[in-house]
Amino acid sequence: MTFFAADGLVINFGGIRAVDGVSFEVEQGQVFTIIGPNGAGKTTIFNLVSRIYEPTAGTLVFCDEEITRVPPHEIARRGIARTFQNIELFEHATVLQNLLLGRHAHKRSRFLEELVFLPRVRALELEHREAAEKVIDFLDLQPYRDSLIVNLPYGVRKVVEMARALCTEPKLLLLDEPSSGLSVEETEDMAFWIQDIRTLLGITVLMVEHDMSLVSAVSDRVLALNYGRPLAVGTAREVQEHPDVVKAYLGG
Amino acid sequence: MRFVFKTSYAQDLGLFRDGVQRNWYLALLVGVAVLPVLVPAYVGDVSLVFIYGLCGLSLMVLAGYTGLVSLGHAAFLGIGSYAHVYVTQDLGLPWLAGVIAATVIAAAAGVIVGVPALRMTGVYLTIATLAFALIIQEVFARWDAVTGGLKGKAVSKPVIFGVSFAGDNAFYFLCLVVLAAGLWLTANLLRSPTGRAWVAIRDSEIAAQSMGVNLAVYKTMAFAYSAGLMGIAGALFAHKIGFLAQDIFSVLLSIQFLLMVVVGGLGSLHGAIFGAVFVAMLPVMISQARDALPAMLSQPFTLFGKAAGDTVFLALDRFVKQPGLEPGIFGLILVLFILFEPLGIYGRWLKLRVYFSLFPLYKAATFRRQKAYMRSERLR
Numbered sequence: 001m002t003f004f005a006a007d008g009l010v011i012n013f014g015g016i017r018a019v020d021g022v023s024f025e026v027e028q029g030q031v032f033t034i035i036g037p038n039g040a041g042k043t044t045i046f047n048l049v050s051r052i053y054e055p056t057a058g059t060l061v062f063c064d065e066e067i068t069r070v071p072p073h074e075i076a077r078r079g080i081a082r083t084f085q086n087i088e089l090f091e092h093a094t095v096l097q098n099l100l101l102g103r104h105a106h107k108r109s110r111f112l113e114e115l116v117f118l119p120r121v122r123a124l125e126l127e128h129r130e131a132a133e134k135v136i137d138f139l140d141l142q143p144y145r146d147s148l149i150v151n152l153p154y155g156v157r158k159v160v161e162m163a164r165a166l167c168t169e170p171k172l173l174l175l176d177e178p179s180s181g182l183s184v185e186e187t188e189d190m191a192f193w194i195q196d197i198r199t200l201l202g203i204t205v206l207m208v209e210h211d212m213s214l215v216s217a218v219s220d221r222v223l224a225l226n227y228g229r230p231l232a233v234g235t236a237r238e239v240q241e242h243p244d245v246v247k248a249y250l251g252g
Numbered sequence: 253m254r255f256v257f258k259t260s261y262a263q264d265l266g267l268f269r270d271g272v273q274r275n276w277y278l279a280l281l282v283g284v285a286v287l288p289v290l291v292p293a294y295v296g297d298v299s300l301v302f303i304y305g306l307c308g309l310s311l312m313v314l315a316g317y318t319g320l321v322s323l324g325h326a327a328f329l330g331i332g333s334y335a336h337v338y339v340t341q342d343l344g345l346p347w348l349a350g351v352i353a354a355t356v357i358a359a360a361a362g363v364i365v366g367v368p369a370l371r372m373t374g375v376y377l378t379i380a381t382l383a384f385a386l387i388i389q390e391v392f393a394r395w396d397a398v399t400g401g402l403k404g405k406a407v408s409k410p411v412i413f414g415v416s417f418a419g420d421n422a423f424y425f426l427c428l429v430v431l432a433a434g435l436w437l438t439a440n441l442l443r444s445p446t447g448r449a450w451v452a453i454r455d456s457e458i459a460a461q462s463m464g465v466n467l468a469v470y471k472t473m474a475f476a477y478s479a480g481l482m483g484i485a486g487a488l489f490a491h492k493i494g495f496l497a498q499d500i501f502s503v504l505l506s507i508q509f510l511l512m513v514v515v516g517g518l519g520s521l522h523g524a525i526f527g528a529v530f531v532a533m534l535p536v537m538i539s540q541a542r543d544a545l546p547a548m549l550s551q552p553f554t555l556f557g558k559a560a561g562d563t564v565f566l567a568l569d570r571f572v573k574q575p576g577l578e579p580g581i582f583g584l585i586l587v588l589f590i591l592f593e594p595l596g597i598y599g600r601w602l603k604l605r606v607y608f609s610l611f612p613l614y615k616a617a618t619f620r621r622q623k624a625y626m627r628s629e630r631l632r
């Protein structure tokens with residue numbers, strides 16, 4: 001079975017071809033990392049996978065189903081969750097509310113029930129809360145439960161965003177530069193969490209990352225991109241030593 | 253400072269933070285209930301505050317919680333008013349049927365505005381709602397058969413299940429009950445997935461979408477719910493003013509509603525109520541100031557002779573009697589609040605409370621706004 005596959009992805013923005021014929025396959029249980037210089041098209045690939053951008057050509061397959069035409073709000077329900085490079089949290093809400101929104105894909109209450117807050121709604125809310133609390137325990141977010149996002153330091157926000165994505169109970173987790181802006185210690189924590197997410201929670205990770213030590217530590221496979229075109233695929237070491245990749249980074 | 257000791261998840265699902273807060277609200281309710289006895293002269297004004305409270309609630313859901321700013325909410329109020337009066341008086345149906353019709357028709361109008369508005373954001377959406385309001389006002393003026401056209405339409409007193417609510421006190425309690433119900437329903441939504449989805453749309457559409465929120469559905473729902481509340485408010489408003497004329501539901505009224513939620517404090521139900529008190533009472537204060545101010549301010553100038561005093565008095569008098577003054581003051585207050593107190597009266601109130609509970613230890617820096625780096629290009 002195909003867990004996740006992108007085939008011949010292309011997207012044009014006006015004159016720019018930001019992604020130009022990218023194909024790759026992610027096996028279940030892997031950590032798959034995309035690397036590449038700034039502007040290579042990594043985030044654009046994420047936006048294509050989460051269906052925020054419409055591909056000019058190419059297909060996306062997830063769990064043997066084609067998702068190239070699925071509407072963006074369906075993606076979470078299918079089991080793909082993501083974080084954003086520039087953190088897109090709900091800033092004027094608390095950490096807990098952010099995580100509970102992560103449960104939206106599992107919403108079962110109807111509008112009229114919520115309007116009068118039937119006991120069923122209360123019971124469902126408690127279920128969502130239990131699920132969110134599990135994630136809070138997993139990522140050590142207990143001290144921040146009731147803090148507003150605007151009052152939190154950057155490092156914690158990154159973790160909250162990952163927590164929110166985990167609350168959707170995804171099969172595939174997209175992490176866009178999980179270590180950017182983090183201190184050395186925070187980056188180490190992040191490496192352990194990514195490993196735990198894979199081994200303890202059994203979630204497949206597709207990640208974009210610049211920090212090569214983090215990439216080498218956690219990735220099973222690495223894809224290098226430049227100008228929207230794939231340069232090399234393989235283990236972290238193979239890709240790092242690939243002559244085209246070296247050239248792309250050194251600007252040769 | 254009071255520390256809320258949480259021992260179960262269910263505690264976070266309550267409407268009130270804890271027993272103490274609930275008791276404060278009970279006390280407030282008792283206070284409001286005995287108000288007609290204490291200050292009978294203000295019963296009419298406070299009824300209007302309650303109706304405006306519903307309007308504030310309505311716009312708070314849309315602008316404060318979902319982040320969709322509307323400058324056309326007076327139109328929904330008008331639709332509610334005319335629908336209610338048409339159903340109860342022209343069709344002779346019971347009062348409750350009128351209110352239901354007002355709610356449903358206004359909500360339907362909300363959907364009609366909401367669906368094309370899905371493609372618009374920010375100021376474009378606001379302009380679209382403004383255009384809608386202008387069109388609706390034109391409809392009110394021309395649809396003689398239903399609205400009475402330019403002649404307007406007299407509204408009879410409410411009679412519910414044979415009980416007359418003609419008296420000021422009875423009407424006061426009617427408005428109070430409807431407002432309390434509106435608050436309860438809205439608070440319920442806000443502690444449910446629907447309310448969270450609205451807040452999510454306000455703070456980050458792209459993240460909301462990626463978490464599974466269907467933007468089209470939830471934005472339309474916010475419009476419909478908001479307009480529906482406005483419809484209910486419209487039914488009460490019709491009785492309150494006693495005579496419907498199309499020029500009541502003007503853009504100025506819409507601006508007042510927006511003023512209400514901004515001044516009260518965007519993103520809180522308290523803010524809607526604070527704002528309603530403020531906006532309903534402001535015209536009363538302005539008209540009092542209008543009478544008293546010229547004489548008071550020209551007083552010192554009489555020291556330079558009676559002629560000087562008279563000149564200043566006449567100049568000030570002419571100034572305060574300018575017809576455009578009221579909207580000007582509303583606009584000015586709106587701008588000042590946006591600049592200096594974006595959290596509104598409710599934000600101010602929270603700060604005051606913290607000040608007193610921390611008293612000798614309060615630092616001015618506690619609430620200094622931190623510099624946040626602007627989010628640059630969103631998707632990159």
Ligand SMILES: Nc1ncnc2c1ncn2[C@@H]1O[C@H](COP(=O)(O)OP(=O)(O)OP(=O)(O)O)[C@@H](O)[C@H]1O
Nearest residue numbers: 013016018037038039040041042043044045085632
């Ligand atoms: N919405 C858009 N409209 C126009 N151009 C875009 C858009 N999104 C991305 N691009 C362009 O596509 C190219 C790839 O951008 P992308 O954000 O995917 O890079 P990236 O690999 O994530 O880089 P970084 O490491 O800086 O995050 C850039 O040239 C960018 O300007």
Ligand SMILES: [Mg+2]
Nearest residue numbers: 042043085632
């Ligand atoms: Mg990027």
